[in-house]
Amino acid sequence: VTTAAVLVPLVxxxxxxxxxxxxxxxxxxxxxxxxxxxAVAAVLAVTVAVLVLVERDGTVAVQVGAWPAPYGIxxxxxxxxxxxxxxxxxxxxxxxxxxxxQLDDIVERRFFHPLYLVLTAGVGASFLTGDLFNLFxxxxxxxxxxYVLMTIAGNRSSIRPAMTYVVINLLASxxxxxxxxxxxxxxxxxxxxxxxxxxxxxxxxLQLALGLLFLVVFGIKAALFxxxxxxPDSYPTAPAAITAVFAxxxxxxxxxxxxxxxxxxxxxxxxxxxxxxxxxxxxxxxxGVLGAIAQDDMKRILSFHIVSQIGYMVLGLGLYSVAxxxxxxxxxxxxxxxxxxxxxxxxxxxxxxxTNALAKLGGLVRQMPVAAALFLLAALSxxxxxxxxxxxxxxxxxxAGFSAERWVITGxxxxxxxxxxxxxxxxxxxVFWGASARDEEAIPVxxxxxxxxxxxxxxxxxxxxxxxxxxxxxxPRVPRMMTGGAVGLVALTVGIAVFAGPLHDLSxxxxxxxxxxxxxxxxxxxxxxxxxxLVTGEVAP
Amino acid sequence: MTLxxxxxxxxxxxxxxxxxxxxxxxxxxxxxxxxxxxxxVLLLMAAGGPGAPPLIGDEPPxxxxxxxxxxxxxxxxxxxxxxxxxxxxxxxxxxxxxTGNDVVExxxxxxxxxxDLRPEEGRLT
Numbered sequence: 105v106t107t108a109a110v111l112v113p114l115v116x117x118x119x120x121x122x123x124x125x126x127x128x129x130x131x132x133x134x135x136x137x138x139x140x141x142x143a144v145a146a147v148l149a150v151t152v153a154v155l156v157l158v159e160r161d162g163t164v165a166v167q168v169g170a171w172p173a174p175y176g177i178x179x180x181x182x183x184x185x186x187x188x189x190x191x192x193x194x195x196x197x198x199x200x201x202x203x204x205x206q207l208d209d210i211v212e213r214r215f216f217h218p219l220y221l222v223l224t225a226g227v228g229a230s231f232l233t234g235d236l237f238n239l240f241x242x243x244x245x246x247x248x249x250x251y252v253l254m255t256i257a258g259n260r261s262s263i264r265p266a267m268t269y270v271v272i273n274l275l276a277s278x279x280x281x282x283x284x285x286x287x288x289x290x291x292x293x294x295x296x297x298x299x300x301x302x303x304x305x306x307x308x309x310l311q312l313a314l315g316l317l318f319l320v321v322f323g324i325k326a327a328l329f330x331x332x333x334x335x336p337d338s339y340p341t342a343p344a345a346i347t348a349v350f351a352x353x354x355x356x357x358x359x360x361x362x363x364x365x366x367x368x369x370x371x372x373x374x375x376x377x378x379x380x381x382x383x384x385x386x387x388x389x390x391x392g393v394l395g396a397i398a399q400d401d402m403k404r405i406l407s408f409h410i411v412s413q414i415g416y417m418v419l420g421l422g423l424y425s426v427a428x429x430x431x432x433x434x435x436x437x438x439x440x441x442x443x444x445x446x447x448x449x450x451x452x453x454x455x456x457x458x459t460n461a462l463a464k465l466g467g468l469v470r471q472m473p474v475a476a477a478l479f480l481l482a483a484l485s486x487x488x489x490x491x492x493x494x495x496x497x498x499x500x501x502x503x504a505g506f507s508a509e510r511w512v513i514t515g516x517x518x519x520x521x522x523x524x525x526x527x528x529x530x531x532x533x534x535v536f537w538g539a540s541a542r543d544e545e546a547i548p549v550x551x552x553x554x555x556x557x558x559x560x561x562x563x564x565x566x567x568x569x570x571x572x573x574x575x576x577x578x579x580p581r582v583p584r585m586m587t588g589g590a591v592g593l594v595a596l597t598v599g600i601a602v603f604a605g606p607l608h609d610l611s612x613x614x615x616x617x618x619x620x621x622x623x624x625x626x627x628x629x630x631x632x633x634x635x636x637x638l639v640t641g642e643v644a645p
Numbered sequence: 646m647t648l649x650x651x652x653x654x655x656x657x658x659x660x661x662x663x664x665x666x667x668x669x670x671x672x673x674x675x676x677x678x679x680x681x682x683x684x685x686v687l688l689l690m691a692a693g694g695p696g697a698p699p700l701i702g703d704e705p706p707x708x709x710x711x712x713x714x715x716x717x718x719x720x721x722x723x724x725x726x727x728x729x730x731x732x733x734x735x736x737x738x739x740x741x742x743x744t745g746n747d748v749v750e751x752x753x754x755x756x757x758x759x760x761d762l763r764p765e766e767g768r769l770t
Contacts, residue, residue: 237718237721240722241721241725244725244729248728248729248732251729251732252732255736255739258739259743260743260744263736263739263740263743263744264740266736267670267733267736267737267740270729270732270733270736271665271673271677271733274677274726274729274730274733275665275677275680277725277729278661278677278680278681278683278684278726281681281684281685281688281718281722282683282684282687284688284718285684285687285688285690285691285715285718286687286691288688288691288714288715288718289687289690289691294718
């Protein structure tokens, strides 16, 4: 038994065990916090160790229960999945620290910690699973936890969007299981490594049909155009920490599944870029960013941006070259912490000022200099300005686009970046710059959690509102845990920018593994039998 | 037999899709359940010919028994669908308790819709 064979299953086992332990301690919030922070930190250590091992020794496959592939349950860590996994778990840890500071005790007691741990386990399982059916199970584990987290506030404004979210995802899951059934009927296997060989034997039309079905299924989960409408509707209604972890992880797991399934279905025999996927990518970028510009609320602007950025990731897949997929990998690695940290800054603003509406905010750069600095770093990174992390991902994608001679889509990607910068400027101008809007307009009094600004807003006009901007009544302090979580994630994005060179090399190697899956197949199946399986679906009359 | 099953799967998906497009959550739930059944029957069809016993004797010929894997897949899928539908029903009940109906409302301007409610409900963040 190798070290990696022990470590890989721990990514799933640790958070699930910890979820059980946290349930046992449901009376003590302190114990729950200790359990979940320890568990996620331990998972982070494990995933980093897995990444190091995979980088050194190549793809690791673990046959859980020692049933030989393709019959048993297979966990596979290749460079692509272990890279994304490590970044995802690091992000999950940052959000967990933030959430402990942000959430009301009442909300946190509604089994937040067990649910968060199950979500982490589901994300880990989605990245590591080696067969399609367990990918379905992992998605369900992740989604069921997310359904409950989304409705954790339990009030009227969160129920209605949650319904859309649950129904859409359940529909996508049903389509997913349909696709798995069709794949099994056609090939007699659901093991991804086994499938790479067998898909090539299928008729081209059947390949295309299965590929499109998977694109629709994961297109819904990843919020691709035209299947993205549920996301900007439902995400902003959850508490900021929960929206942040959804934004950072869930859609990216969807993108991971798109890239994984498309490279399996179409394998190495693709001649070049797919115009359909490039078209979808381009429209997703532009529609997402235009939607963002039209909004006037920080969380909603950021939610539309999730959609826009998904387009860039799919652009890399559409180019279907090592350079394109490497660009997509690097872009996802950068996007997970950046997107999350932007939502966390939104949460800090909401906690202090009681709202995220641009019209009711302003001049916060004086009152919340830390939040402003964090936002600036993350926003410039999102827009892709050098020398921040987003620049390197976009540079890799644009270079891949040019070398594939796809001028239009590359131009669209660059135009989308400018629009992204514009909408980030809109948040910056509305929230952090200018005169404090609270001198002119009172903030809704209902903000029970934040009595400070409500009182301040009421007394402000009474005080004559002398010299706008200089009054600077003290906002309530943002809990230290919130600031700490956000600072940690922004530090991660800065780290990605600093180590962009080595990360790009890793991404290129990960992309080579995707385009030519022979090392993946060999790690899973070894030199065992791939042709003479015991049971095949071909017996169907 | 395969044709019968194929028609059944088609009918279940069609009825499920129709119900999914309705406004009330109870109908949507039934529609999703029907689609889930359709997917499970589809999985069973992938298992091969019906009627033969699962496993008899020491070394049965591969053609003589039904492939058990899709049945295991269908079983897992049933459990998952059951759990999620139970959650959806709880959500419908909660919606009924809060708003007096389980109609999924339009999402246009839902932010303003949400804001209008904030003063009376308080904010849970």
